[in-house]
Amino acid sequence: MWKKLLMIGLSMVLSVSLMARTFAEDVVKEPRVEALAPLHETTPRTPSTKGFLDCPFPIVDAYNLSEHTYGLLGVEVMGDVMWTTAFELYGDNYVFIVDMTTHEVIDSFVQPTTSTYGWRDMAYDGQYVYASDGDSISVIDPNTYEVVNTLFPEDNDLSVYRALAYDGDSIVATNWSTDDNVWKFATDGSGARAITTGGVGGTYGAYGLAWDPVLNGFWLSGQSPNSASIVWLPYDAANGVIDEANINAFPAVFSDDFAGGCDLDDDYLYYVDQSADMVFVYRVHPDAIDLGVAYLDGVSPYVVVGESVAPVIYVKNFGLTPVTSATVTVTILDENSNTVYQETYPVSTLNPQEIDTIEANPWVAEPVGNYTVIAQVSCVNDGEQRDDVWMQSFSVVNIHSGGPDGYGYTFVDSDDPSGAVDFEWIDATALGTQLSYVSFGDDRWETVDLPFSFPFYNMHIESLWVCSNGFLSTDFFYGSYSNTPLPIDMANGFIGGFWTDLSPQDGNGVWYYEDPDGQFVVFQWDNVPHYGSGGPYTFEIILYANGDIKMQYLSVAPPLDDFTIGIQGDYGNNDFYLQYACDGEPTAPHDSLAIYFQRPLVPDFATDFEADEGGFSTVTGGWEWGTPTIGPDAAHSGVNVWGTVLDDYYSSNAYYELLSPLMVANTDNPYFTFYHWY
Numbered sequence: 001m002w003k004k005l006l007m008i009g010l011s012m013v014l015s016v017s018l019m020a021r022t023f024a025e026d027v028v029k030e031p032r033v034e035a036l037a038p039l040h041e042t043t044p045r046t047p048s049t050k051g052f053l054d055c056p057f058p059i060v061d062a063y064n065l066s067e068h069t070y071g072l073l074g075v076e077v078m079g080d081v082m083w084t085t086a087f088e089l090y091g092d093n094y095v096f097i098v099d100m101t102t103h104e105v106i107d108s109f110v111q112p113t114t115s116t117y118g119w120r121d122m123a124y125d126g127q128y129v130y131a132s133d134g135d136s137i138s139v140i141d142p143n144t145y146e147v148v149n150t151l152f153p154e155d156n157d158l159s160v161y162r163a164l165a166y167d168g169d170s171i172v173a174t175n176w177s178t179d180d181n182v183w184k185f186a187t188d189g190s191g192a193r194a195i196t197t198g199g200v201g202g203t204y205g206a207y208g209l210a211w212d213p214v215l216n217g218f219w220l221s222g223q224s225p226n227s228a229s230i231v232w233l234p235y236d237a238a239n240g241v242i243d244e245a246n247i248n249a250f251p252a253v254f255s256d257d258f259a260g261g262c263d264l265d266d267d268y269l270y271y272v273d274q275s276a277d278m279v280f281v282y283r284v285h286p287d288a289i290d291l292g293v294a295y296l297d298g299v300s301p302y303v304v305v306g307e308s309v310a311p312v313i314y315v316k317n318f319g320l321t322p323v324t325s326a327t328v329t330v331t332i333l334d335e336n337s338n339t340v341y342q343e344t345y346p347v348s349t350l351n352p353q354e355i356d357t358i359e360a361n362p363w364v365a366e367p368v369g370n371y372t373v374i375a376q377v378s379c380v381n382d383g384e385q386r387d388d389v390w391m392q393s394f395s396v397v398n399i400h401s402g403g404p405d406g407y408g409y410t411f412v413d414s415d416d417p418s419g420a421v422d423f424e425w426i427d428a429t430a431l432g433t434q435l436s437y438v439s440f441g442d443d444r445w446e447t448v449d450l451p452f453s454f455p456f457y458n459m460h461i462e463s464l465w466v467c468s469n470g471f472l473s474t475d476f477f478y479g480s481y482s483n484t485p486l487p488i489d490m491a492n493g494f495i496g497g498f499w500t501d502l503s504p505q506d507g508n509g510v511w512y513y514e515d516p517d518g519q520f521v522v523f524q525w526d527n528v529p530h531y532g533s534g535g536p537y538t539f540e541i542i543l544y545a546n547g548d549i550k551m552q553y554l555s556v557a558p559p560l561d562d563f564t565i566g567i568q569g570d571y572g573n574n575d576f577y578l579q580y581a582c583d584g585e586p587t588a589p590h591d592s593l594a595i596y597f598q599r600p601l602v603p604d605f606a607t608d609f610e611a612d613e614g615g616f617s618t619v620t621g622g623w624e625w626g627t628p629t630i631g632p633d634a635a636h637s638g639v640n641v642w643g644t645v646l647d648d649y650y651s652s653n654a655y656y657e658l659l660s661p662l663m664v665a666n667t668d669n670p671y672f673t674f675y676h677w678y
Contacts, residue, residue: 053295053314054250054251055252055282056318056353057250058283058290058294058318058384059281059387060268060283060384060386060387061280061281061386062280063103064103064276065096065105065278065279066277069087069094070088071087071088071093072278073085073086073120073121074121074122074132074260074261075272076129076263077100077265077270080099080101081098081100082097082270083095083122083142084097085118085120086118087116093110093113093117095111117134119131119132121162121163121209121261121262122164123171123209125171125187128148130166135152136150136152137164137189138150138151153173153183153190162174162175163208165218166187166211167184170184170185170186172184172209172218174199174206174209175206180199181194181199182209182242183195184240195242196241197244200242200244205222205259206220206221206223207258208261208271209262210269211264212284214267215234216234217233218232219232219233219264219269219284220233221271222259228252228258229259230249230251230252230271230284231250232248253280258274258275269283283318287320287384288319289379289382289383290317291315291326291377291379291382292315292316292377293313293316293376293390295390296311296392297312297313298310298312299392300585301586302395302399302586303396304398304586304587305365305367306364308364309362309365310359310360310362311330311373312357313358313360313375313390314358315347315350315356315358315377316350316356317352317353317354318352318353318387320352321352322349322352323347324349325379326347326377326379327344327347327378327379328344328345328358328375328377329342329344329345329374329376330342330343330373330374331376332363332371332372332374333371333372335370340363341363367396369395369396370393371394372392372394373394376388397586399586399587400412400413401416404578405576406576407457407458407569407574407575407600408600409457409567409599410597411580411595411598412595413593421595421596424552424594426513426552427524428511428523429511431513432511432513432524433512433513434510434512435509435510435511438467438468438510439504439505439511440504442481442503442505443467443480443481444468445465445468445476445480446465446466447464447465447466448463448466448523449463450462450464450543455547456495456599457493458570458576461474461493466510467480469483469499469501469502470496470498470537470539471494471495472495472523473491473495474492474493475491475492475493478490481501483563483582483583484582485582486567486568486572487568487571487572488568488571489572493569496564496565496566497539497541498539500530500564502529502531502535503528503529506528507536508527509526511524511526512524518545520544521542522540523542523543524540525540526538530559534557534559535556537557538553539551539553539556540552540554546599549599551565551595552593552594552595553590554591555591556589556591560589561583561584561588564581564582565579565582566581605664608640609625609635609638610638610639613625613642616642616660617658618659620656623643624642624644624646625640625641627641628643628647629646630646630648632677644656
């Protein structure tokens with residue numbers, strides 16, 4: 001590779017761009033196809049049907065904190081704002097303050113806690129916030145965010161403060177293990193007494209408590225093995241104890257996930273789902289008439305163009321009285337909000353908690369693009385209307401090509417009818433060497449120095465981490481065995497050939513080969529089984545010196561629903577990521593498949609002279625930077641140019657010189673383009 005100094009001396013109005021690119025045309029047939037609409041690279045989180053249908057309470061709202069934390073724990077509603085607590089295992093624990101109307105985080109502060117997980121559940125007495133902190137309770141001024149007191153309630157049982165509530169005059173708390181008792185004590189920690197004799201059931205790990213003054217009892221967000229629940233604890237006010245004989249538990253919507261804290265505000269229970277880092281809002285005080293959409297099924301996140309979409313709508317009576325007349329309308333909108341499908345269906349007579357299943361007529365999915373299906377029920381005198389509508393987005397895709405992403409990358413596979421890409425296996429086990437560390441252990445990493453500077457998104461990569469779990473990365477990170485959809489925040493640059501939990505030590509390991517001409521390198525996972533069982537898989541990632549990437553799959557075996565294939569730069573910011581497939585959606589690799597990711601043409605140097613002179617300078621007089629008023633009367637783009645005498649004609653026999661800045665081409669055979677007028 002060479003670097004060359006370029007200078008220009010031109011008698012013209014100009015703008016400059018230097019583009020450098022080499023091609024691997026002797027090695028692979030390069031795709032040159034029209035890019036289709038980008039895929040939705042993040043698969044919508046779809047809870048189990050059972051959770052929605054079995055839960056007696058409708059979800060009417062949700063607050064998504066997943067962009068701010070991966071450890072949401074507690075929630076407390078205070079007027080127009082909602083406090084949420086969050087832990088960061090390798091950093092500071094935070095409180096995020098959310099505007100209840102806009103759903104936006106409007107403030108945050110670091111918790112002054114010493115426990116690993118920080119504050120869990122919270123309670124509010126109208127003056128102070130009380131937050132459980134492992135072995136104590138912090139008392140916080142909500143105006144200053146300062147801890148003004150720390151409580152150590154007087155009891156021998158409450159050793160780990162987990163779930164908190166305020167019942168109008170006292171704090172009520174319980175441990176994570178609900179074999180232990182529920183305790184009640186004054187807001188200064190005094191007078192602690194148990195209000196249960198045998199815990200609250202033993203099978204429900206307590207994460208949150210909320211006092212319900214209307215029904216006179218406590219809501220508990222509970223956790224039994226692999227199941228989150230909403231537990232009702234009726235309070236016997238006459239005896240000052242929980243009525244343990246009438247404790248009742250209901251399945252939470254996300255029944256296979258982890259519960260968090262909870263709080264009650266008016267008719268609504270705010271319930272943290274730790275796995276989703278979301279707060280779901282349940283209506284737990286039902287209206288007389290409340291018909292809602294309990295679930296929408298039959299719509300996959302990705303639908304192949306030409307296939308059918310057949311929504312299935314579950315309509316449920318969440319109210320207290322029968323509903324005898326109602327309809328549900330199913331609408332599909334395209335990405336420009338045009339209606340492409342709409343039909344209305346009658347709903348059967350439903351008694352409280354009964355469900356009607358409505359199978360809508362199918363819609364043929366075309367053309368390629370992003371769509372939204374909307375199911376909306378309508379009935380007379382419906383009290384709670386926020387559960388009347390269910391909206392779900394999906395994409396109609398040509399699974400054989402995709403992009404561009406935010407940087408301009410596109411992909412095409414060897415199944416595409418254009419024939420732009422061929423499967424041409426390069427056997428690194430015959431040509432290259434086995435990587436000595438990553439091949440002989442589980443969840444291992446090894447660095448490899450590349451023979452060329454690899455252009456990838458907005459960086460040039462000299463070396464890469466190779467992970468035993470089927471990908472390349474610029475950064476080492478923990479949890480490499482567990483794939484997720486792109487983007488991910490653990491790595492700046494990521495190239496996933498088949499990211500899943502692999503065991504190369506039980507197969508033929510990971511191999512590496514460098515092209516003798518320096519045009520490409522190959523990383524090959526050879527006959528590698530899935531951890532535990534499944535597979536094996538033989539696939540490779542080929543990096544070309546021009547920045548293109550090819551992934552090839554010689555042989556794959558089930559499971560094929562637990563993987564990520566795609567690329568990412570800049571931690572996924574600015575939509576710098578392009579996912580081919582994840583967990584079998586919208587497709588899965590097969591034997592003898594090739595996928596080609598093409599890097600866009602990006603100049604090593606470019607300027608349009610709008611912001612400044614672009615680093616150019618005059619050697620002899622005559623050249624000027626600015627807006628021309630004679631000659632072309634306008635720049636090629638914007639308003640500014642370099643020109644010879646912007647407001648007049650230059651003199652006869654003039655000799656004017658303009659010096660460019662140093663321009664460095666990062667690959668061989670660069671070319672130089674500019675616009676000029678004369």
